[in-house]
Each structure stands twice: as C-alpha cells, then as structure tokens.
Amino acid sequence: MPSLWLIIVISWIAQDLLRVLITPFMAVPDMYILALGMLFTKESYNKVLILITAFIGGLLWDVRWGAPLGFTSMLYVGYLIVLKIAWGAVSHAAKTSALAFFLVFLVHICTSLIELVLYRNTALFPGFSFMAKQIGALIFCLLVHAHLLREEMD
Amino acid sequence: MRNRKLAEFWQVAIVLVAFSMVLMAALEYNAGFDLKIRNTFYKGAKYLELPAVVLRDAAESIFIISKEKEAFLEEINSLQRENVALRLQLNKLREHQDEVITQAFLPFHEISNALVARVIYRHPGWWWRYMTIDKGRKDGVKRGMPVLSGEDVVGRIFLVEDTTSVVELITSPDLRIPVVVDDTRDIGVLSGDGKGKMILHYMPKDIILPSDMQVTTAFAMGNFLPGLLVGTIENMQEDTSVDDFTTYKVKPNVNFSRLRRVTILEVM
Numbered sequence: 001m002p003s004l005w006l007i008i009v010i011s012w013i014a015q016d017l018l019r020v021l022i023t024p025f026m027a028v029p030d031m032y033i034l035a036l037g038m039l040f041t042k043e044s045y046n047k048v049l050i051l052i053t054a055f056i057g058g059l060l061w062d063v064r065w066g067a068p069l070g071f072t073s074m075l076y077v078g079y080l081i082v083l084k085i086a087w088g089a090v091s092h093a094a095k096t097s098a099l100a101f102f103l104v105f106l107v108h109i110c111t112s113l114i115e116l117v118l119y120r121n122t123a124l125f126p127g128f129s130f131m132a133k134q135i136g137a138l139i140f141c142l143l144v145h146a147h148l149l150r151e152e153m154d
Numbered sequence: 155m156r157n158r159k160l161a162e163f164w165q166v167a168i169v170l171v172a173f174s175m176v177l178m179a180a181l182e183y184n185a186g187f188d189l190k191i192r193n194t195f196y197k198g199a200k201y202l203e204l205p206a207v208v209l210r211d212a213a214e215s216i217f218i219i220s221k222e223k224e225a226f227l228e229e230i231n232s233l234q235r236e237n238v239a240l241r242l243q244l245n246k247l248r249e250h251q252d253e254v255i256t257q258a259f260l261p262f263h264e265i266s267n268a269l270v271a272r273v274i275y276r277h278p279g280w281w282w283r284y285m286t287i288d289k290g291r292k293d294g295v296k297r298g299m300p301v302l303s304g305e306d307v308v309g310r311i312f313l314v315e316d317t318t319s320v321v322e323l324i325t326s327p328d329l330r331i332p333v334v335v336d337d338t339r340d341i342g343v344l345s346g347d348g349k350g351k352m353i354l355h356y357m358p359k360d361i362i363l364p365s366d367m368q369v370t371t372a373f374a375m376g377n378f379l380p381g382l383l384v385g386t387i388e389n390m391q392e393d394t395s396v397d398d399f400t401t402y403k404v405k406p407n408v409n410f411s412r413l414r415r416v417t418i419l420e421v422m
Binding site: 013016017018020021047048051052055058059060063064066068069070071073074077078080081084 | 159162163166167170171173174175176177178181188191192195196199202203205206207209210
C-alpha cells in the first residue's frame with residue numbers, strides 16, 4: 001500500500017508543475033484532490049487525516065497561485081464533504097472501486113463548475129478550458145483507479 | 155466506534171470550513187502580510203518548478219519560431235504579389251512612355267499628317283521583313299507611306315487592308331531606299347540583310363567610312379522625305395567590293411525588339 005504522504009506530495013507537485021507548464025492556456029485538473037478522493041473511498045485510510053491534508057494542500061495552492069487564502073482549501077474540504085455524503089448514501093455491497101472512480105470524477109466536475117462560476121482563471125474560451133480540465137481529470141482518475149485495482153488484485 | 159469516527163469527521167470538517175472562511179475574511183487580499191507569505195512560499199517553490207519553466211520556455215520558443223516562419227512566408231507571398239502588380243504597372247508605364255515619345259518626336263508637323271498605330275503582329279517566319287499594325291484603309295493608310303518610330307525609319311506600308319496594314323521593314327532584303335551618309339554626303343542604296351541589320355551599297359572604295367556615322371534618307375522618293383534617320387554604320391564588308399565601290403553593314407536606329415507603336419507619315 002502506498003504511503004499517504006507520498007501520494008499527497010507527488011500529486012500536489014504534479015498539479016503545480018502542470019499548472020506552470022500550461023498556464024494560461026487551460027485549467028489544470030485538480031489531481032491533488034482527485035487522489036485524495038480516491039483514497040477517501042478506501043476504508044484503510046484515516047478520513048480525518050485526509051480531510052486535514054486536503055485543507056493544507058488547498059491552503060498551499062492558494063498561497064502559490066494567488067487565490068484568496070482559504071478559498072481552495074474550503075473548496076477541497078467541501079469536495080470531500082460532498083464525497084462523504086455521496087459515498088455514505090451508497091450501500092456497502094455497491095461500494096466498488098468503479099463507483100468510487102465515478103463519484104470522485106462527478107464531484108470533481110461539480111467543484112470545477114463552482115470554480116468556473118466564481119472566477120475564470122484562463123485566457124482561453126472557458127468551455128474549452130473546462131473540457132480540457134475534465135479530460136485531464138478523467139485520465140488521472142483512470143490511472144489511479146487502475147493502480148488501486150492492481151493493488152487489490154495483488 | 156463508527157459513530158464516533160463519523161462525529162469526529164464532521165467536527166473537523168466544520169472547523170476547517172469555518173477556518174477557511176475566517177481566513178478569507180480576515181486576511182485582506184494582496185495586503186502586506188498576504189503578499190509576504192506568498193513571496194516566501196514562491197522563493198522555495200520556484201526551484202521545484204524549474205523543470206516545468208524550462209520546458210514551457212522551450213515549447214514557447216518553438217511556437218514563436220513557427221509563428222515567425224509563418225509570418226515570414228506570408229511576407230514573401232505579399233512581396234511576390236506586390237512584385238507582379240509593379241511589373242504590370244511598369245509595363246503600362248513603358249507603353250505610355252513609348253506613346254509619349256512617339257507623339258513628341260512626330261516630325262514635319264507643318265507638312266504632314268501623322269497617324270499613330272500599334273504593332274499587333276509579327277510573323278516568326280518573317281521577323282525581320284514584315285509586321286502588322288492596327289491601322290488600315292479606313293484610317294487613311296495607303297501603300298508606300300513611310301512608317302517611323304520617333305524620328306527613325308521603320309519601313310513602309312506594303313499591304314493595306316480595311317483595319318490593318320502590313321509594314322515592310324527596313325531590315326527586309328526586298329526594301330531598297332536611297333540614303334546619304336550624313337558626314338560625307340556619299341549617296342548609296344540601303345537594303346536589309348533579313349537578319350536584323352542593313353547593307354549600304356555603292357560606297358566609294360577609296361574613302362573608308364568610320365563606324366557610328368549616321369545614315370539618312372536621301373531624296374523625296376515616293377512618300378519618303380529626305381533627312382529621315384535610318385541607322386548608323388557599323389563596319390565595312392571586306393569581301394563585297396565590286397569595281398570602285400564597296401558595302402557597309404548598317405545598324406538600324408530602331409530597336410525592333412521593343413517596338414510597340416509606330417507613326418505612319420502621310421506627306422501632304
């Protein structure tokens with residue numbers, strides 16, 4: 001099982017580097033919160049710890065990328081709250097990794113929409129930027145999902 | 155146990171959301187403290203982001219080079235179009251210049267009527283013999299009329315049709331004109347060699363004429379007037395001497411390769 005801290009650090013740095021690389025052409029998928037979301041659906045991880053990690057990661061993101069301090073951290077915590085509610089509403093038998101993948105991605109779309117409404121952070125057409133972000137998120141979710149699935153199989 | 159964990163989760167979640175809101179409200183955006191935190195964090199993060207920055211700069215430079223190349227090609231296309239337009243304009247100006255020169259050098263205004271005509275055809279097989287102009291019987295053209303370009307003799311009207319005429323050129327071997335060498339006043343007969351030059355016959359053998367001497371029409375023969383410029387002597391033809399006379403090669407004054415307009419001279 002991969003270390004929680006390793007996943008957190010790698011996903012945050014990857015998101016940051018990607019942001020440096022493609023700004024201002026398109027928005028970056030929130031890989032950090034997607035990774036945390038995927039871990040959040042696993043029973044083995046401490047949910048409170050993930051919540052605090054999401055808050056700290058969001059706060060650092062705000063510090064680095066100029067959003068009002070607390071904005072992204074609140075968005076990330078809100079993301080996990082919504083995921084918790086959605087995941088809690090699913091029966092124990094239906095809690096598969098495929099559904100987790102679907103929920104994580106769905107909640108990412110919702111938070112991206114909120115972000116899009118609140119402020120537009122790309123120079124290009126917002127529809128294109130939004131779509132690119134979702135495609136990136138989908139690819140990332142698939143990769144994490146495949147990784148977790150392999151671990152389960154092993 | 156499960157309920158305790160759930161309650162703990164919600165408590166932490168509410169605290170974190172509330173704390174985020176307090177942060178947003180308490181810290182004025184871009185205030186001194188806010189900027190200080192951001193700058194400090196950026197100083198550490200910029201080393202971490204260095205590979206991405208380098209990669210982005212490289213991609214941007216490739217993109218810019220591609221853009222510059224595109225702009226360069228577009229500029230070449232634009233210049234080529236401009237070049238073609240200027241060539242067309244130059245041709246029009248040349249034609250206009252020819253017309254002006256033809257009008258300006260119309261000789262013998264007092265005694266003749268001049269008719270300006272355009273060269274419309276030159277048969278490749280008769281290149282140095284005949285050419286067709288766009289004036290004919292309806293314009294008052296008659297057989298034998300002298301045809302000039304400026305002050306220089308081009309030939310004479312050979313065949314007249316309703317709207318066109320055929321001009322027999324001075325370079326044609328069939329056309330013979332009595333001429334005089336301006337400086338020596340030697341009189342001879344000029345005929346074309348069929349190859350773009352002319353031959354001056356019956357020149358005295360004892361006096362060698364230097365090159366560049368002007369040759370002009372000698373008499374008012376037919377419709378020709380005396381004193382019209384024909385050409386300049388180039389050189390003597392060694393092996394054509396007969397008795398006391400010799401022949402010279404004469405270069406026409408008219409540039410037949412660029413002849414577009416001519417003047418038909420009608421002697422009153």
